[in-house]
Amino acid sequence: MTNTMKRAWAEFVQPILRRPPELQVAALCYRVTPTAEKQVLLITSRGTGRWIVPKGWPMDGKKAAEAALQEAWEEAGVTDCATIEGHVGSYAYDKHLDDGYDAPVEVEVFKVRVKQLADIYPEHDQRTRRWVSPADAAEMVQEPGLKAILLEM
Structure with a gap:
């Protein structure tokens, strides 16, 4: 009986209770x-x-790529002379929330060519940034x- 209940929980109840993924946008x-x-x-x-790429929640009044560029400014100091080159894919992860739960998140990734970084930006004292090869980044x-x-870069 116990195995039957475990199977029912795993195959039927848990999928019903699972939240659909939230959406975030990221700047590569x-x-x-x-x-x-x-x-x-x-x-x-x-x-x-x-180590991550700049990412965050969609923003009212901004397209997804524009919101990703805004996150790149706030989190990494990418200036507004950067060029959005388009959508390059998506990935999933579980975001740990302040209430102690994990929420599934689907991240839409936009490629951004950077021309300049600012020294002072909203989160400059909260994060470290580093330029690396794509292969090294994949390891990090x-x-x-x-x-x-x-x-794939």
């Missing part, structure tokens, strides 16, 4: 060095200090879907 910021090497910009998360991030996008 990159530059091309004078030696024609492509580099991507990673930042640290505020909570755990893990935790989310498998983001790793795959980085390796």
Whole structure:
């Protein structure tokens, strides 16, 4: 009887209770060095200090790519002379919420060519940023879907 209840819980009840994923937007910021090497910009998360790309929630009055660019400014200092080059994919992760629960999140990723970074920006004292090769970035991030996008750069 116990195995039957466990199976019913796992296959029927849990899927019904699971929330649909929330949507976030992200900026995959990159530059091309004078030696024609492509580099991507990673930042640290505020909570755990893990390496991520700038991302956040959609914003009223902004298209998804515009919201991603706004997040790139606030979290990494990407100036408004950057160029949005389009949607490059999506990945999923579980976001740990302040109430102690994890929420599934689907992140839509937009490629952004960076021309300049500001020294002072809204979260400059809360994050570290680093330019790295796409292969190195893929080793640094935790989310498998983001790793795959980085390796396709």
